[in-house]
Amino acid sequence: MNQAITVIITFAQKNKVYNIEIDPLTKVQELINEFHEMLHPAGNEKIQLKYQGTQLRPNQTFEEQGVRKGTQIELLVETQGGL
Template sequence: MSNNQSITVIITYAQKNKVYNIEIDPSTKVQELINEFYEMLHPNGQEKIILKYQGTQLNPNGTFEEQKVRKGTQIDLLVETQGGL
């Protein structure tokens, strides 16, 4: 294994009052973590999972490292309903 220095980030899911401590490799794309949350949370097809860091939505195609996410960073998880209710 090359220098795989995984970091622990804190994912806060305020809508469900849950907090997850997740270990990630900083070179992971944000979308990969979003996909894992889809599997865990099973939102319906109308819902979209968004990760925000310091009030800014993380780019799903970028890595955590590129977006300055560090060990111990708190990330907000939001599930938004697309379209109407």
């Protein structure tokens, strides 16, 4: 088993920063699901995680996408559809 790594999640829309320990073999979607439970976005809002300006692919692990200990990841809640 890999050692857990600490990543820094910045949620600029709410001026919050989260330090989170994750297993690098965790799929990105698993962390998105945890934030979904915590933030309760509206039905037309989608949670995205971005690393170095690129959206992380939900079906891949953090390790597969180059996320390492101390990495800063942006959390965005975006409204889909609408005007």
